[in-house]
Amino acid sequence: MLPFSTYEAEADIFSDRFQPRSHASTRRRRSNIIKTLAAAAAVLLVLYFFFPSLITGAIPVLSFGLLAGSEDFQLETVRYYDLNNVQGTARGWEREERILLCAPLRDAAPHLPMFFGHLRNLTYPHNLIDLAFLVGDSKDTTLELLNDLLVDLQKNEDSKQQFGEISILNKDFGQKVNQDVESRHGFAAQAGRRKSMAQARNWLLSAALRPTHSWVYWRDVDVETAPFTILEDLMRHNKDVIVPNVWRPLPDWLGGEQPYDLNSWQESETALALAETLDEDAVIVEGYAEYATWRPHLAYLRDPYGDPDMEMEIDGVGGVSILAKAKVFRSGVHFPAFSFEKHAETEGFGKMAKRMKFSVVGLPHYTIWHLYEPSVDDRRHMEEMENERKAKEAEEKAKKERLEKIHDQFENPSGQWDKDKTNIQDMANKDVKEVSSEDSEKKVEKQPEQPSEKKPEEQAEKKPAKKVEEEPEKKAEKKADDHTEKPQEKLSEKESTDEAYVHVLVLLYVKTNIGHRKTDKTKEGKAKIIDPLDEIPVVGKKPAAPES
């Protein structure tokens, strides 16, 4: 009985808990919950209507931060940097030093794919390289293409191939200067152009330089060939500012190669003296005949077999490829967009770095190659060469045609000649001794006459077409040239006797013509003997007589 009674007692105590609750209490509780929920919903609804923006702020709180919807709680607003850690050392890749790669762009779309090829090939850890581009006043698709290429670059699965921060800065300065080769490199346009280039560089740098950067690398997009290890190669020297030598390949007719970047130089006494004489705003631009500075240029000191590690102290630097410690830019050195010690842009940059006691060196025997873009002069020259080639072809063709025409129109005298010969021989058979000697004399006379008389004919053909508009001095020159050229042609043409005969005929025709005209002009009533080397019939003005 005892256990049972105990059970009874226990059951009595806990009976309330284990039995279904009374309907009244359940209902009360339920209605309470519903009421509070309804009230909450109503309040939230009202608040939502009055302050719609607050709903986002409320979510994380209501969900105890599990949804993490608000940015406020995820935002980092304070950053701390010790600039002593980003001074730049010789072995930056081991110390994970970040490099800012800057490239100012304008109408550069054609060069971008090549540039991105270079980027992919860089051996410096890509995640340590931040890229910054300034696109300004571009009329082509530079911006779109750049964006596509960059997005592509970052899609790389390998996280080691992905670059760091990538910024594209879009800023138009409204420059009037054209970007084609002539207006870019004409002397008069240089000062203004250099200043606006400097401005673009400064905007790019000041917007992209971060407290995390140890190095800044400036690189033009139109570099064609450069070592993949260029960043490490330049960094190893542990200089504040360092540039390689920049050359460019040339077509064979221009000599195969040429120094390109003449802005890397050492200061000279002459240039300093020259600078003294110039106006405050004047800018000395290296590489132009207008200012003879006699400075030793990095470019001209190149020896293809020299030690690539050899260093040379310089004062002005070229902008094609500059590696500088970020501390140089942090301390205020920039690309003067005004005349700083009579220089602007990269040359002024070198000067200013020197002024602040930073080391500025160039590597004369470590060369990178700039793309060859034919200059306007080169283009003109190439066009001239092309035209000359075409003219020559046309001339040859015309000559051939004319020969054929002559062949067709005039009957070939050689048949008659042979006939006559046989006749004469027949006659000779009758008068053997006398006639045969006479015949041989005639032939000998005729042959030597040919070369000298051929000239007027050829020149008469050439001159009217080509030389009408040329200046008299040039004509004189050309004439002299012709004199030297002609004999060779003559020799080759002499080979065919057939042609020679035709020539004789034509020459006789031309000669009579010239003679006729000459007499008309002189109006002296008598015919003049024409020296074919001197008097050349020319349409238009008569050339000034050569000194001889």
Added chain:
Amino acid sequence: MPARGLGRRSSPITLVLLVVLLIGFFLFFFSSPNDAANKLRDSTHTASNALSPPSLPFRKAKANERPPPPPVVHYHMNNVTTSRTPIENQETVLILTPLARFYQEYWDNLLSLSYPHELISLGFILPKTKEGNAATAALQAQIAKTQSGSQKKRFASITILRQDTESPLITQTETERHKIENQKARRSAMAKARNSLLFTTMGPTTSWVLWLDSDIIETPESLIQDLAAHDKPIIAPNCFQRYYDDEKKEKAVRAYDFNNWVDSPTAREMGARMGNDDILLEGYASMPTYRSLMAMMRDESQDPNIEVQLDGVGGATLLVKAEVHRDGAMFPPFAFYHLIETEGFAKMASRLGWKAWGLPNYLVYHYNE
């Protein structure tokens, strides 16, 4: 009956709901609602990656996942404006302070600025000295407080830089600091510190740069708006100091910063006779330049909006359009036309075609040691 009571208390849903509702209410009514602040913290004013301009806050990466590759970010700098109405145009201001000593008054004054704080970024540079460490600690404590406090007072982003100064002067007392022979080295180091701060914190979205020295402890609340309203490339208010006049037995003000001046022929002549690396200094009896000092131009009875064109400026308080700095105007740490630091800055800006202006009757106050 205890069991019954226990049962009633433990109905968890009601409790949870109550708590949630209460928190909800508190959130709605006590977190200062600020529409603009929320709008600003969208994608154009925050960065998605830690690698981003220091003038923008960024979203923290989640600890346990590999961060995605940094995105390609476009900055349309043609749209960065500097106008008379900076608030309406949502123009961002970067306040830069080279800090050697931390004054609580400086921070309080900064917090009281009425320019929307979500448009303000701060940048500090401190020397790596014992004094600098103390200042950094004090600064960081205040920053932590502000940035976790009310939304309205929070700044968009804050950058603290530390750097060894090249010529650390052992004593920084006022008299020692102003000794003429120490000036060149001191101001050259100061110029480098300013440049380091400027060029690493100025982002592509910054419109204005306000240079505010750490010992400026009192400015009008609307300082930024007032200066910007003049729409000048470089503009400086007059820097004065409050003191207790022992003779008159009352509080008074006196001129403090003599680096705001209009050039004189005498000074130019002196410059022409100087060596390339020598500098002209203002406010020293041994070097009478006869320049017109803005500090002396103050006339209490006149309009505070009167403008004067200046040839040299001081750095105590200086509002500069970001494009002036972007064009390359920096603080020369060397003798630039015989001028150095902020005075050289005004000269360099003028070489780039930007003119400096001053407001002789608009005052800010320097700390009195």
